[in-house]
Amino acid sequence: MDTAPPDDPLALERQVCFALAVASRNVIALYRPLLEPMGLTHPQYLVMLALWQRAPLSVKELSGLLQLDPGTLSPLLKRLESAGLISRRRARDDERVLAVTLTPTGQDLRRQAELIPAAVFAELGLPMDELLQLHAALTRVIEVTQKVGPDAP
DSSP: OOOSOTTOTTOGGGOHHHHHHHHHHHHHHHHHHHHGGGTOOHHHHHHHHHHHHHOSEEHHHHHHHHTOOHHHHHHHHHHHHHTTSEEEEEOSSOTTOEEEEEOHHHHHHHHHHTTHHHHHHHHHOOOHHHHHHHHHHHHHHHHHHHHHSTTOO
């Protein structure tokens, strides 16, 4: 039962954070059945996307691209390495740098992953122009919040 006045600034359905949280959970849930046959979770899929695009990468570079702190990224990398999809090695020229590369199995997994964007698009059933506008708006939100958020420079 909705008892809040229509102009209530604290109405749940008016909150950007609520809309983003629910949309995020729902969209990520669409990925789950597509990723399960590949043996990947959604966060692992994001790591693989970055590596398929730019490998090899240092852990620091990967952390920056994914906007994850290294403490969160490390367990993901360990599981991907245990699955035989990536390898982590110290860089020859700088022992402090941990380089992440794809294994042949990890490289081959890309062929399966290429089907995922179209499958998600089909599941969403939204026009491509709406999805492109949404992506642009969310990218802008990310940019703005990085400038004003608690970790902003």
